[in-house]
Amino acid sequence: MEARLQELKNEALDKIQSAQTVKELTDVRVAYLGKKGPITDVLKGMGKLPAEERPKMGALANEVRAEVTESLDARMVILEEQAINEKLKSETIDISLPGRPAKSGNPHPLTRVVEEIEDLFLSMGYEIAEGPEVEKDYYNFEALNLPKGHPARDMQDSFYITEDILLRTHTSPVQARTMEAKGGEPIKIICPGKVYRRDNDDATHSHQFTQIEGLVVGEDIRMSDLKGTLSVFAKKMFGDDREIRLRPSFFPFTEPSVEMDISCFKCGGNGCNVCKKTGWIEILGAGMVHPNVLEMAGYDSKRLTGFAFGMGPERIAMLKYGIEDIRHFYTNDVRFLTQFQRTEL
Ligand code: PHE
Numbered sequence: 596m597e598a599r600l601q602e603l604k605n606e607a608l609d610k611i612q613s614a615q616t617v618k619e620l621t622d623v624r625v626a627y628l629g630k631k632g633p634i635t636d637v638l639k640g641m642g643k644l645p646a647e648e649r650p651k652m653g654a655l656a657n658e659v660r661a662e663v664t665e666s667l668d669a670r671m672v673i674l675e676e677q678a679i680n681e682k683l684k685s686e687t688i689d690i691s692l693p694g695r696p697a698k699s700g701n702p703h704p705l706t707r708v709v710e711e712i713e714d715l716f717l718s719m720g721y722e723i724a725e726g727p728e729v730e731k732d733y734y735n736f737e738a739l740n741l742p743k744g745h746p747a748r749d750m751q752d753s754f755y756i757t758e759d760i761l762l763r764t765h766t767s768p769v770q771a772r773t774m775e776a777k778g779g780e781p782i783k784i785i786c787p788g789k790v791y792r793r794d795n796d797d798a799t800h801s802h803q804f805t806q807i808e809g810l811v812v813g814e815d816i817r818m819s820d821l822k823g824t825l826s827v828f829a830k831k832m833f834g835d836d837r838e839i840r841l842r843p844s845f846f847p848f849t850e851p852s853v854e855m856d857i858s859c860f861k862c863g864g865n866g867c868n869v870c871k872k873t874g875w876i877e878i879l880g881a882g883m884v885h886p887n888v889l890e891m892a893g894y895d896s897k898r899l900t901g902f903a904f905g906m907g908p909e910r911i912a913m914l915k916y917g918i919e920d921i922r923h924f925y926t927n928d929v930r931f932l933t934q935f936q937r938t939e940l
Contacts, residue, residue, distance in 0.1 A: 596637060596644065596652055603633050604659045611666045617674050624667050634660060704935040705805055705924055708912045709787045712807055715831050716785045719824070721809070724784040726769035728791070732759045734768035738775075739848040740887045747847050752793035754802075762791035766808035767848060770884075770903055773810065774892030781813035782901070787908070798920040805908045812884065812894065812901030818851070821881060821902035829857045829878070832911060836863070840875060849882025849903055860914075869914070876914060879906035 607627040614620040626632055638656050641649055702710070713723060726734075732743075741748055751764035769786040786808040794800040811820070822841060829837045837860060841853040856877050859870035866872040881904035886896035909921050916935070918924075923931045 596640065597655060599637055600634070600652075600655055600659050603627070603637065604662060607663045608666055611663070611670045614670060614674065617671065617678055620667065620670055620674055627663055628660065628667075634663075701933065701936045703924075703932065704912050704916060704918070705908050707935060708908045708915070709805065709807065711832070712828075712906075712908070712911075713785065713787065715828065716809065719827070721783045721785050721811075724769055724773050724786045725788060726763070726766070726772050726786060728763055728789055729756065730761060730763035730768050732761060734771045735761060735763050735765075738771035738888065738891050739767050740885050740891075741847045745847065747845075754791050754793055763788075764792050765790050765905060766806040767903070767905060769808055770810045770848070771888065771892055774812065774889070774894060777812075779894055779899075781899070783811050783813075785809045796922060798922070801909070801921050801925065803925075804921070807906050807908060809881075809904045810884070810901060811903075812889070812899055814899060816883075816900045816902055818883060818902070821853075821883070821904070824902075825855050825879075825881065825904065829855070832915070833857055833860045838864070841881075844880060844882075846880055846882055848885050848888050850885045852880065852882035855879050855881055855904075878911070879904055881905070 607623065610623045610627075611620065614623055627634060629635070634656065638653075641652055641656075644652060717723070735753075736745070736748055737743070753764050754762040756762070766786050766788050769784075769788070773782055773784055773786075788806065788808075789803055790806050791803050794802050796802060809824075811824075822839070825841075826839050829839045836858075838858040840856045840858075842856065844852045844854040846852040854877055856875040858864045859867060859874050859876055861867050861869040862874065864870075864874035866874050870876050881902065884901035884903050889896040889899065889901065909924055912918060912924070913921065
């Protein structure tokens with residue numbers, strides 16, 4: 596009986612060690628320690644033993660039981676841990692997958708051009724002024740030396756709201772408003788903003804577009820100051836080797852009036868498709884503030900003089916970035932807009 600118990604113990608210990616899963620090990624436990632197991636069987640045979648051998652055999656049987664139980668428990672800890680590890684492994688999330696990049700917006704190309712121009716003029720000591728888009732006929736025309744019935748009003752087909760109120764056709768009314776507000780003091784402003792004209796929209800016309808007005812009033816302000824200022828502007832926006840030229844023109848609110856051209860930034864003046872073979876590109880209108888305009892706003896035109904200019908950021912952006920249709924600025928097509936990502940951060 597003793598030999599049988601030893602044999603059962605060794606068998607059980609072997610099976611415990613070779614069990615690979617919690618289930619296999621549980622089966623081993625049931626098989627060897629269960630009520631119908633071989634150890635119990637052996638113990639049932641104890642009755643047949645002589646009385647003096649029973650305690651010894653009982654102790655041995657308990658020892659075997661204890662050893663097998665201990666080994667089972669130890670192996671169970673290992674197998675359970677293994678099972679948990681495998682489960683965790685199978686449930687791991689692969690966090691190394693690249694994320695979806697967040698789309699970031701970028702400034703509208705017009706905003707960029709306007710900000711670039713603002714930065715330049717701010718650096719030259721100008722202030723930024725604003726005025727209403729729904730404007731009085733008085734500021735849009737009359738105070739700019741364009742009385743009612745003046746033929747030059749026809750150059751700017753207007754959206755009238757009432758007889759005396761319209762959507763401003765240019766940013767020049769801000770000249771008149773600023774002069775009136777400054778009460779005879781010197782002025783140095785630029786004014787960016789939206790303007791409206793009754794145009795049929797096509798590749799080069801839009802019923803709403805943007806302008807930037809400039810106005811300088813002070814003692815001894817001359818045409819040469821205007822020319823120097825415009826030259827700095829042209830070089831900053833279109834490259835250091837730009838030349839400018841001033842051609843005589845007409846605006847009722849400036850006298851003399853000029854159009855400013857820059858030497859073509861594509862061909863350098865030899866003639867190409869950008870400058871239509873002339874070597875020059877028209878950029879803006881400007882001139883010396885008309886004495887009537889100064890006087891109407893309460894300025895003494897004998898003592899103070901000034902210059903003014905007006906430009907279209909759309910035109911500047913179209914030239915700078917090679918944009919062929921003005922409508923691209925307003926249709927909000929992301930395929931267009933995302934081409935103007937800021938590269939510098
Ligand atoms: N307001 C003029 C226009 O819209 C431009 C301009 C502004 C001309 C200032 C001279 C001086 O055409």
